[in-house]
Amino acid sequence: GQQGQEEPKTDEGKVSEFSVAMVTDMGGIDDKSFNQSAWEGLQKFGEENGLKKGKGGYDYLQSKGDADYATNLNKLVRNDFDLIFGIGYLMTDAITEIAEQKPDNKFAIVDSVVEKPNVASITFKEHEGSFLVGVVAGLMTKTNKIGFVGGVELPLIEKFESGFIAGVKAVNPNATVTVQYAGAFDKADKGKAIASSMYASGVDIIYHAAGGTGNGVFSEAIDLKKQDPNKEIWVIGVDRDQYEEGKVPGTDKSVTLTSMVKRVDVAVYDLATKTKNGNFPGGQAVEYGLKEDGVGIAPTSKNNVPEDVLKQVDEWKQKIINGEVKVPTTRAELK
Amino acid sequence: MLNILEIIIPSAIFFAAPLIFTALGGVFSERSGVVNIGLEGLMVIGAFTGVVFNLTFADQFGELTPWLAIVVAMVVASIFSLMHAVASISLRADQVVSGVAINFLALGLSLFLVKMWYGKGQTDQVQVGFDKIDIPILSKIPVLGPILFSNGYLPSYLAIVLAFVVWYVIYKTPFGLRLRAVGEHPMAADTMGINVTKMRYIAVMLSGALAGIGGSIYAIIISRDFSHATISGQGFMALAAMIFGKWHPLGAMGAALFFGFAQSLSIVGQAIPFLKNVPTVYLLILPYALTILALTGFIGRADAPKALGTPYVKGKR
Amino acid sequence: MSENRLTNILVPVFAVILGIIVGAIVMLVSGYDPIAGYSALLYGAFGDRYYIGETIRQVTPYILAGLAVAFAFRTGLFNIGVEGQLIVGWLAAVWVGVAFELPKVIHLPLAIFAAAAAGALWGFIPGFLKARFRVHEVIVTIMMNYIALYVSNAVIRSVLSDQGFKSEKIYPSASLRSEFLQSLTDYSTLHYGIIISLIAAVVMWFLLEKTTTGYELRAVGFNQHASHYAGMNVNRNIVLSMVISGVFAGIAGAMEGLGTFENVSVKAGFTGVGFDGIAVALLGGNHAFGIILAAILFGALKVGALEMPSAADVPTELVDIVIALIIFFVASSYLIRLVLTRLKKEGK
């Protein structure tokens, strides 16, 4: 029957209290990317509402493979969490299926859209954020050669790519952007090799949207910087403020020019609060852009980016917010 | 074109180095007659130890840290390889099986410890790595200098040097002669008063040590942290390189360099004009397809050491 | 004879027990509560009908992957390529599943057949190269794994989707799922694949032990010269062995594609099922029925593990350690046999 739920094996979870949990993809809550960011949001929410980690409070489950998504989501359902997040587009199918099976539970998915009455979808306007870091790159490149390293060639990543290129072109039409995909989000060696070939061919700024593969980009930039400290090369971080990742050992410098931050934490926090207060946006697709502060450039940017550049970035930001500029989300739109 | 080579060759060498170390380890083990599918796992242990040591002691040892990290990784991995030795030599285990066990155990254990010590799925980024260097004189050679001896990492070059050292040890020294004898015809070696068990233990531990180095330099130079994805298949590629190289140190090195070249070609290729509009998938499968072709075509069959995979039991024919 | 068989059964049992004990010790020394850990594991695997369903679902591909590895083993070949054969099988099954809509009686078998064929092809290549050029099957199968991974990803992107990361959902007519099983196990992803894999086990046993084909395959596995002398076609048997092994692996892929996921998506890395298959085969003593038991054990461990972090906050990796230890003890069965024979002697 539809009402398949059973009592959780321990009833410590008090029904009165609001409990929320999330399932990560293979990244885990420390992937220096959206999983981690999401967990930070959830923790913030938990602490502010005096919840404790675990059943009946706030919690997470990490997946070790595609096969685990459904199982993990179900686990949380069976533990009676009131709101359950699936983090990452990989979770789409699992959420869709389980949402159907458990119409009385509330779900949310990040980075993808699921049209079910009991699912709230959270997506981001990565292209907008990418546009801004594109502006930074366009203004700061010395060689007029800029690089973009993507993880897997997906519509999602294409948003980063197109937004970024648009940003560059907007401020520096005769700069060229070399685009290359590593084919994976967890192949640091490929990231490093790609970066090495890009820098060697004169590129001086690389924007990566490649998760763990990006680590390779950083390590290459750092090694080059160590070899020749006055070499002008930069990396633009993604998802979170990656200033730390760019730190050059033995110095206080970082090769991280700026980062396109994607405030999954904010979004998760918002949605959890909304739901707690009884207005769960079921069936809706909430999109977080510059306007909602869902995306933007990292505050640490000022360390390496001069004032005037940041000023221009702000101007573009306004233009986008008030609709003067429409940022492309696909290569097609870019043309 | 030259410029392209300057990009491809260094990254080829840099891809190859960890494979070379590990494959050389494999040569020792299998030359003594012990199959070592466990290279992958031993690399994992090496990577794990290298990174953890580096993170923990960076402040004490400063620039020395990565080198010490390699040494420690080497030691720990060779101790770990003892399990394989005990199982497959003393307990007459099926060597493939115990190798598989090593692989599972290495990954499970190291991730378990990472979760325990760092409370998360991967370690932090190591701060002190190896520096890119231009080899003093050599890098000044016209043409070749920039292609072969610039923008490299010292460990990469050491790997190549080591291959020749191993070749010398295996083919020129009494130890090498005995090692090969033990792998070809242990009973003959035994009747000549060679301690088969001891030789095989040494060989397996050497393979552990070298795989440990391979894993640690991979982690420290490339991924800079340790996670489930750090070592994913490199051990098997090293195994392939060893067989591809016909259980010969220089052959193994050649094969590893070949893999490295194909790898970097598949990546850098996308930047090369005439390869630009080739679909990426072809470049991605290039290394593996090439290897198969090479083996089928000009390399032909390789002859494994005769006693490979068979535990030695006194007085049994 | 029978005593021998008894030891052959006792060895893995002891191995499992030892593995679990050492696992407990590991938990103790690293400050976790073994009781809590294992009871969480147990609950997560068999705690209620949902978990049982999930466990069986996980067991399904394990059985087939184990059979694939074992079949090659028994004929003297080491097929590390099960992973790759599984991936192409998965792809092929889903391809057929989404390509057209047919009556179930045709569509489902067709999809499974496609998977088997794909796996067979992926096994044929290393088999052929071994037979024709004496190329070491271990390398070729390793290489074929990567090729399978990248090719299937490429196909998913360009053929099965428009630059997307996953295919459409397969038509119900090709699905192994069923309302009945779902209601039975409260919406677990359990599907009819388990029946197929059990049948496969019987097939393997019969083929290898009872038929002339199996006799030839085993003979070639043991001694190629004698087989040649006896008038068997050695090369043909090598190829055949890899092909059949690939068929099992391919069907394992179909289980994922038509049952567990009902689609196929771009993979960042290997599924691991193929490699776990090696472990399953080894623990199962490369014997069809042993493999079923081994698959059940590993399936339960894998699924149960997911409960450990939340319920006992023990890292799931503990299970991988236990599995590794079990394999290790099986490998070192000589030790256990020694002990057993001692015991027997005492008994007399």
Next chain:
Amino acid sequence: MEYVIEMLNIRKVFGSFVANDNITLQLKKGEIHALLGENGAGKSTLMNVLFGLYQPDGGEIRVKGKKVNIPNPNVANDLGIGMVHQHFMLVDTFTVTENIILGSEPTKSGQIDIERAEQEVRELSERYGLAVDPKAKIADISVGMQQRVEILKTLYRGADILIFDEPTAVLTPQEIQELIQIMKALVREGKSIILITHKLKEIMEVCDRVTVIRRGKGIGTLNVSETNPNELAALMVGREVHFKTEKQPPKVGKPVLEIQDLVVKDSRGITVVDHLHLTVHAGEIVGIAGVDGNGQTELIEAITGLMKSESGSIRLNGKEIRNLTPRQITETGVGHIPQDRHKHGLVLDFSIGENMVLQTYYKEPYSKRGVLNFKAIYDKARQLIQEFDVRTPDEYTKARALSGGNQQKAIIGREVDRDPDLLIAAQPTRGLDVGAIEFIHKRLIEQRDRGKAVLLVSFELDEIMNVSDRIAVIYEGKIVAIVDPKETTEQELGLLMAGSKRKEAGVSS
């Protein structure tokens, strides 16, 4: 006259099986001492104990009067004991020198001093007239040469007590003669030798004393001068043994095997069978005499389809079978007792039963529509084990566990039972004791009397002389002579085999 070696009441047990049961053997300085016994009597075991490969479970060993214990071969070497093993202990991929110095390599600054080693080897081999090339790879040299390398290994380590385990089982008559000279030279140089052999003739020829063991028990030691082959045979088997297997004159029928102009090239493209003609009729045994490596092996592999031939024709009962597959050939009625029982003859990890249907498993009654019928298979196995007196616990035992002799009986049983028109027997009695040999010869003659054609290849001249009705001498891939055993002598054959004297190859072939 003091003893250099005394093995007193040596006992060695494998599990529950007593391989040596209080055996005593005493070796005098400068003598050649024979150790005689059936297959599995315990000879190799006893010697392995002396050489430190096995530890005795009882008894004591004295070397030059001193009580010693020999935990490993090193100690044996230090005591001056060297062993030439029955199954050679050589690494094929190594050179002669590498094999000899293995374990005690001369070095120069950590590196093997190969030149010096080769020099020493050359000197040694000249001193004893062994004539081996220090640089040659083991894989490329003849069995006889390999054995000399084994001898050099012991001499290199300064052994003065040498153990030879069945050294002549693998040698050609010429090589045997040379070996005997070598042994005599060794004794002249003051060495003492223990010789294991099944060949009484050799014992009579070279040995001073002989110790006989049966089923692991010592029977006694005799002076060779005071005994004779029949007595020795009786002592070791425990019953009367007939060497000359008596047989009726052959009833020769129509030609069964007709070979014309057969040319076979080996893997390196060298012609090894060279326009060979040979005919074998129903009801006769044709023995092929020849020195190893004159094309015997290739001839047989060509007939049985294990090897492709270049040109010519091979007809069986008039049907052309050249270059058919082994199976097609077997089915046209060829039985083959292969030279290497472990490589070709058996699947050692199959049970005896499974081995008994190696060529017939796909036929009724052993299988129906591709499904094996194990009852039929094991019934057959039981019957053959019975008929051919294969000593084995049961038909489910793995072939590996049987002694060479019993493995051989099993193979012969299988081949004979298929009732082929042509039975090819290659080295059918190599390494077997006289009892087993007698049995096998009986079976071959039985086949011939049942009107079958038998082709026998052997390096053992007396076997050839004994069993054959006609002897074809093969030399450099050609049949250079067809002789009647009753009208020839070993001397003549030896010369023919050496290719020196050419007798008109009777056109009868």
